[in-house]
Every structure is written in structure tokens, then in C-alpha cells.
Amino acid sequence: MAALSLEVRAKSFPAVGTAPEKRVLENVRLSVEPGERLAIIGPSGCGKTTLLNIAAGLDRDFEGRLVRDRSARLAYVFQEPRLLPWRTVADNLRFVLFDDDPTEVDARITAVLAEVGLEGTQAVFASRLSLGMARRAALARAFVVRPDLLLLDEPFVSLDEPTAQHLRLLLLELLERHRTTVLFVTHALHEAIMLADRLLFLTASPARVLAVREVPLGAAERRDPLAVEACRNRLLAEEAELARLLLPASAAAPSPLAEVAPG
Structure with a gap:
């Protein structure tokens, strides 16, 4: 049985003032197996965080179905640390x-x-x-x-790249040690390749599933920026539609080849 199964037939934000109703998600289906790490990737503003909030049960105003074990312990790491x-x-x-x-x-x-x-x-x-x-x-x-299901919403956004890479390595160690089920959101393909077993790509809003791909890297390769970059380049070269979707954002992001390895 999947640790999490989600179908969003439609998700819209209502009209506010002069702003019309906005459809953000349409016919999005995903499932995550126990112990699996699934990354949701897509352009900024496509509805990734909204999808994660639905998976967490924080947003119930959608057409569709969410199935997960309500007794399972859930943890959510937001874009901001949200410490008191x-x-x-x-x-x-x-x-x-x-x-x-x-x-x-x-x-x-x-x-x-x-x-x-x-x-x-x-x-x-x-x-x-x-x-x-x-x-x-x-x-x-x-x-x-000790979560059974861990949700992460771009937890390293706004950090300088060396610090972000240091924390990605830390998170990778934690995930390998604790073996929890993970669903996380990012717009950085190299980050998703480093941390996830499987990648789910969303289109621009209203977001639909564009593709689902496996990450063919072992534990040691995930820690090697050259291996991660090669996997990223290979995926974009083989998938023209993904390249059109992601390259504008990816080109603006620092290449992992330029990252400074933590001491």
C-alpha cells in the first residue's frame, strides 16, 4: 500500500476583488511508496507548494482524493524555518x-x-x-x-549555494539514516536528482503532470557534483519538453560544478 496517494482533479483559488478565480492544479496524480523519496519539480508559481499543502491535509478545498495513514507521524519543513x-x-x-x-x-x-x-x-x-x-x-x-512521512517545501531556498549544498548533504545523510518516506518540492533539478529516488515534473500553471522519471544514481554518486550534473544534462538532453520547461530557471541557478565542497 502506498504511504501517500493523491489525486487532484482541480484546485482553484477563488476570485478576490478584481482578481478573477485562478486554476492552479488540474488532473495531478501521484503516489509515494513507503521509504521512497519523490521530488516535485516545476517552474515558480506553478502550484508545487499548493500540492504539498494538500498532501499535508492543510488545504482541503480541492476536487479529488487524498489517501494516507492518519496514524502516521507527519513532519513538514516549510520554505521559512518558522521557529518561535x-x-x-x-x-x-x-x-x-x-x-x-x-x-x-x-x-x-x-x-x-x-x-x-x-x-x-x-x-x-x-x-x-x-x-x-x-x-x-x-x-x-x-x-x-521520527516522522513516517516527511514533507519539504524548498527547505534551502534563499541560502547561498555552498551553504545550501552543505545542508543537502546533511539532509541526504539524515534520510539514509532514518529511511522515512519523503515528498518534497524544488525548482532546482540538480537538488532533486541528488535527494530523490523519483522525479515528478509539473507544467506551468494550471499545473499538470508532464513526466515521471527515475533517478539512476547510487548513494556515492549523489554526493558527487559531477555525477549529479551529468545526470541532469543527460535528462534534459533526452527530454526536450523538460528542457523547455526547466532551462530558463536552471540557467539562472548556479551549476553544482561551481559549488564549494563543505569542509
């Missing part, structure tokens, strides 16, 4: 563990902060974190609940 600035790092993580054994909570927080490289930050207020550290704290908050 007046709370400490530990308190931000403790906030999502309200139904867990309190005798285990502190140990779990300490362990997950160590996993993301934030050892010793439990008492630091979230407002004092750099953006890169806040992104790490958001990842820690997601993994501390």
Missing part, C-alpha cells in the same frame, strides 16, 4: 513532542541536534540563529518526531 524566535532551540523542538514520554524528550532533542551539527544550542534563542543554523534547527524539529 522568543523560544530557545530546545523549546522549539519540545513544542512538537507534546504527546511523547517527557522522560525521553530531552535525550531525543540532544541527539537530533547533534545529528544536524547544532550541539550545545539547546539554550540559544531561535532569534539568535543565523539563517543556516535556523534551517538546521527546522530539520531537527522535523526529525525529532
Whole structure:
């Protein structure tokens, strides 16, 4: 049985003032198997975040059907870290563990902060974190609940490329260690190739499924910028329609070949 199955026959935003109704999704179907990592890729504004919100159950105003285990633990990493600035790092993580054994909570927080490289930050207020550290704290908050299903909405957007690549490698390690089911959104093809098992491409709005492709890379190749770039170039060369959809945005993004490997 799929960990998540979603059919969106239609999703529109209602008219507001002089702005007319806007159709954003149309006949989009996807499923994610247990332990699989599926990336949703498409141009900016095509409805990727809307689709993720529907999958999370945050947006129920659509025509279609969502099927997932309601008892499964779900974690959502948003585009912004969404930490409570007046709370400490530990308190931000403790906030999502309200139904867990309190005798285990502190140990779990300490362990997950160590996993993301934030050892010793439990008492630091979230407002004092750099953006890169806040992104790490958001990842820690997601993994501390031991999610069965992890949703990520461009979690490294607005970071400089070396920092973003460092966090992609960190996330890859976390995903390999915890083996959770993942559905994530990105507009960066090289990021999707690095992190996902399967790629689902959306057209411009109103978004439809353009293609679904497997990622033919092993664990070591995902960590090699040259292998990721070669896979990206091969996919775009073989799929003219994908190239027309993605190359304008991709051309503006830094090539992973120019990334600085973290020390």
C-alpha cells in the first residue's frame, strides 16, 4: 500500500476583488511508496507548494482524493524555518513532542541536534540563529518526531549555494539514516536528482503532470557534483519538453560544478 496517494482533479483559488478565480492544479496524480523519496519539480508559481499543502491535509478545498495513514507521524519543513524566535532551540523542538514520554524528550532533542551539527544550542534563542543554523534547527524539529512521512517545501531556498549544498548533504545523510518516506518540492533539478529516488515534473500553471522519471544514481554518486550534473544534462538532453520547461530557471541557478565542497 502506498504511504501517500493523491489525486487532484482541480484546485482553484477563488476570485478576490478584481482578481478573477485562478486554476492552479488540474488532473495531478501521484503516489509515494513507503521509504521512497519523490521530488516535485516545476517552474515558480506553478502550484508545487499548493500540492504539498494538500498532501499535508492543510488545504482541503480541492476536487479529488487524498489517501494516507492518519496514524502516521507527519513532519513538514516549510520554505521559512518558522521557529518561535522568543523560544530557545530546545523549546522549539519540545513544542512538537507534546504527546511523547517527557522522560525521553530531552535525550531525543540532544541527539537530533547533534545529528544536524547544532550541539550545545539547546539554550540559544531561535532569534539568535543565523539563517543556516535556523534551517538546521527546522530539520531537527522535523526529525525529532521520527516522522513516517516527511514533507519539504524548498527547505534551502534563499541560502547561498555552498551553504545550501552543505545542508543537502546533511539532509541526504539524515534520510539514509532514518529511511522515512519523503515528498518534497524544488525548482532546482540538480537538488532533486541528488535527494530523490523519483522525479515528478509539473507544467506551468494550471499545473499538470508532464513526466515521471527515475533517478539512476547510487548513494556515492549523489554526493558527487559531477555525477549529479551529468545526470541532469543527460535528462534534459533526452527530454526536450523538460528542457523547455526547466532551462530558463536552471540557467539562472548556479551549476553544482561551481559549488564549494563543505569542509
